[in-house]
Amino acid sequence: MFAIRNIGTKTFRLCRNLAQKNVANLSTSTDTINRSLYNFSDEEVQLKETVGRLAREKIESKVREMEQKGDVLPEIRQLMFDNGLMGIEIPGKYGGTESSFFSSILVVEELGKVDGSISVMCDIQNTLINTLLMQLGSDYLKDKYLPRLATDMIGSFCLSESSSGSDAFAMRTSASKNGDYYTINGNKLWISNSKHAGVFFVMANVNPSLGYKGITCFVVDRDTPGLTIGKNEDKLGLLASSTCAVHFDDVKVHEKNILGKIGQGYKYAISILNEGRIGIGAQMIGLAQGCFDKTIAYTRERQQFGQRIFDFQGMQHQISHVATQLEAARLLVYNAARLKEAGKPFIKEAAMAKYFASEVACQTTSKCIDWMGGVGYTKDYPIEKYYRDCKVGTIYEGTSNIQLNTIAKLIDAEFK
Amino acid sequence: MSLRILVGCKRAIDYAVKIQVKSDLSGVVTEGVKHALNPFDEIAMEEAVRLKEKKLANEVIAVSCGPAQSQDVLRTALALGADKAFHVEVPAKEYETLQPIHVSKILAKLAEQEKVDLIILGKQAIDDDCNQTGQMTAAVLNWPQATFASKLQLKDKEATCEREIDGGLETISIKLPAVVTADLRLNTPRYATLPNIMKAKKKPLKKFSPKDLGVDITPRQEIVKVCEPPKRQGGGKVASTEELVERIKKLGVN
Numbered sequence: 001m002f003a004i005r006n007i008g009t010k011t012f013r014l015c016r017n018l019a020q021k022n023v024a025n026l027s028t029s030t031d032t033i034n035r036s037l038y039n040f041s042d043e044e045v046q047l048k049e050t051v052g053r054l055a056r057e058k059i060e061s062k063v064r065e066m067e068q069k070g071d072v073l074p075e076i077r078q079l080m081f082d083n084g085l086m087g088i089e090i091p092g093k094y095g096g097t098e099s100s101f102f103s104s105i106l107v108v109e110e111l112g113k114v115d116g117s118i119s120v121m122c123d124i125q126n127t128l129i130n131t132l133l134m135q136l137g138s139d140y141l142k143d144k145y146l147p148r149l150a151t152d153m154i155g156s157f158c159l160s161e162s163s164s165g166s167d168a169f170a171m172r173t174s175a176s177k178n179g180d181y182y183t184i185n186g187n188k189l190w191i192s193n194s195k196h197a198g199v200f201f202v203m204a205n206v207n208p209s210l211g212y213k214g215i216t217c218f219v220v221d222r223d224t225p226g227l228t229i230g231k232n233e234d235k236l237g238l239l240a241s242s243t244c245a246v247h248f249d250d251v252k253v254h255e256k257n258i259l260g261k262i263g264q265g266y267k268y269a270i271s272i273l274n275e276g277r278i279g280i281g282a283q284m285i286g287l288a289q290g291c292f293d294k295t296i297a298y299t300r301e302r303q304q305f306g307q308r309i310f311d312f313q314g315m316q317h318q319i320s321h322v323a324t325q326l327e328a329a330r331l332l333v334y335n336a337a338r339l340k341e342a343g344k345p346f347i348k349e350a351a352m353a354k355y356f357a358s359e360v361a362c363q364t365t366s367k368c369i370d371w372m373g374g375v376g377y378t379k380d381y382p383i384e385k386y387y388r389d390c391k392v393g394t395i396y397e398g399t400s401n402i403q404l405n406t407i408a409k410l411i412d413a414e415f416k
Numbered sequence: 417m418s419l420r421i422l423v424g425c426k427r428a429i430d431y432a433v434k435i436q437v438k439s440d441l442s443g444v445v446t447e448g449v450k451h452a453l454n455p456f457d458e459i460a461m462e463e464a465v466r467l468k469e470k471k472l473a474n475e476v477i478a479v480s481c482g483p484a485q486s487q488d489v490l491r492t493a494l495a496l497g498a499d500k501a502f503h504v505e506v507p508a509k510e511y512e513t514l515q516p517i518h519v520s521k522i523l524a525k526l527a528e529q530e531k532v533d534l535i536i537l538g539k540q541a542i543d544d545d546c547n548q549t550g551q552m553t554a555a556v557l558n559w560p561q562a563t564f565a566s567k568l569q570l571k572d573k574e575a576t577c578e579r580e581i582d583g584g585l586e587t588i589s590i591k592l593p594a595v596v597t598a599d600l601r602l603n604t605p606r607y608a609t610l611p612n613i614m615k616a617k618k619k620p621l622k623k624f625s626p627k628d629l630g631v632d633i634t635p636r637q638e639i640v641k642v643c644e645p646p647k648r649q650g651g652g653k654v655a656s657t658e659e660l661v662e663r664i665k666k667l668g669v670n
Contacts, residue, residue: 042488042491042617043613043614043617046491046492046495046608046613047610047613050495050607050608050610050613051610053607054607058607082609083607083609083610084609084610084611084612085610088610092611092614092615095611096611097609097610097611097613097614098611098614099610099614103610107610
């Protein structure tokens with residue numbers, strides 16, 4: 001238990017100091033034009049610092065407990081809503097923060113430094129749910145759900161099924177029309193946030209004979225009869241993030257709860273996941289950085305053979321290599337985010353960012369355990385949790401292989 | 417009763433930073449070092465905002481004296497709930513020798529101009545630990561003061577304040593307008609919510625120069641040397657209680 005206390009106060013201070021040094025570079029009060037990807041607006045700097053502080057001071061101490069309980073604590077969920085972290089791009093008139101996509105990315109990254117589950121909860125809400133609703137929702141849907149999503153309701157995105165993961169369009173969940181109602185039947189799997197979600201954005205096919213062109217997005221309230229939340233998967237990591245099956249047995253949804261147009265669901269899914277993967281990239285770089293910072297602090301203290309283990313050249317070479325990869329991953333994520341904000345094409349860059357960031361996070365956390373030695377392998381130290389948490393990064397929201405397919409397709413198109 | 421409150425916000429080096437003395441011993445390194453709102457000023461800000469939420473105050477004005485970067489802490493203050501901010505711009509070189517005596521005159525002038533009923537300051541800044549500005553400001557204005565406040569209650573035009581003093585706790589009652597300085601246990605400051613950070617950029621921020629306020633900031637001190645405190649020497653070990661008593665007696669302590 002000493003170990004936890006010691007690494008607690010020392011690394012807290014060190015991580016804060018690190019945050020200070022990095023943030024000092026972000027000052028916008030210089031005379032020369034700073035085109036670095038670290039040139040943030042004043043609001044972005046403030047948001048980043050505030051969330052970083054909030055995460056370290058209020059969330060970090062509860063992380064282990066939430067992992068052991070397999071759930072986000074109610075007070076932490078409340079904290080996220082109260083501080084405006086769940087409605088970052090939602091306009092003020094709906095009770096949201098009214099900030100930008102890049103701000104969401106910075107928030108997800110800062111949360112990732114402390115806990116991957118909290119980070120992904122925030123990411124899904126902001127980059128998938130809120131964005132879908134704001135881009136495609138009718139006034140009825142926006143007025144009904146945006147204020148809730150900003151202040152107290154979690155949303156879940158239901159696409160995957162037991163026989164359709166990467167092959168998302170092979171989904172079997174169907175929606176048959178009855179007058180002005182649709183009846184949804186099917187089973188969704190791997191649904192994050194589902195345990196506490198108040199609303200589900202469900203992809204169901206209204207006309208299977210049309211293939212994927214029948215896929216439609218329905219906004220379904222949790223308490224709709226026939227909707228049941230199934231078992232929570234017992235996962236390797238992100239244990240505080242609920243990943244349940246969601247069952248639809250004759251769930252009746254009025255047609256005014258259709259998001260966007262009938263049969264366009266496949267398009268919406270693809271386009272929103274393009275943005276969402278920048279968010280996952282941010283979560284991954286946050287996880288990697290959080291793990292790295294704590295590990296370096298340790299290597300500068302731990303002595304063997306009469307010197308700090310950081311001072312061995314072998315260690316330094318490994319550390320520098322990993323730091324360089326992490327820096328590159330972060331720049332890919334930031335650049336993809338800025339391109340999207342600017343309305344420029346960003347799909348290739350987003351795929352590269354997610355692919356690279358998730359692979360780098362896995363490598364970084366693995367090396368961090370090596371550098372920590374035996375203690376890195378124990379649960380007394382926070383390092384092994386980062387290693388387990390980031391593994392899913394190469395899998396969800398589009399596996400690495402799918403990202404590579406996407407990148408290749410776009411490269412091919414560039415040469416046409 | 418709707419009071420106007422002025423809150424002092426100083427931009428000081430962040431509490432978690434490891435301070436380094438400049439090699440020429442003229443001061444500490446501030447370039448590229450993380451700064452933040454002085455923690456005691458954060459507490460002062462929190463108290464002012466709470467008074468506004470209780471409807472005892474209707475306007476909270478944040479003020480900071482310093483170079484251009486001081487606007488950062490004013491933005492923080494606006495995000496925490498201040499209605500408007502004043503930046504008294506003091507160029508970096510002159511800021512090095514700006515002392516509480518100057519700041520108190522600036523605050524006094526602003527308080528008079530804005531017809532303020534209550535000035536809440538942090539009890540001291542964590543960079544210079546002066547613990548003077550509040551007291552001097554009250555003296556300049558000839559207002560009552562309640563320093564090291566750990567509890568503040570307002571009723572009609574009177575403030576009841578519990579102060580943390582060396583001997584314990586002291587409760588005093590003072591008439592407004594007055595100066596109060598915040599101590600650690602006055603409250604626990606809130607985090608600025610993200611929506612409030614975004615809304616803060618729409619709030620007014622006005623710039624002044626000390627000259628505009630008729631305050632002369634000519635330095636009255638010259639910094640001769642700044643150095644680290646001497647490294648702590650290890651204590652000695654004694655073999656018995658008798659020896660310990662002998663050693664203490666030798667040091668002249670009774």
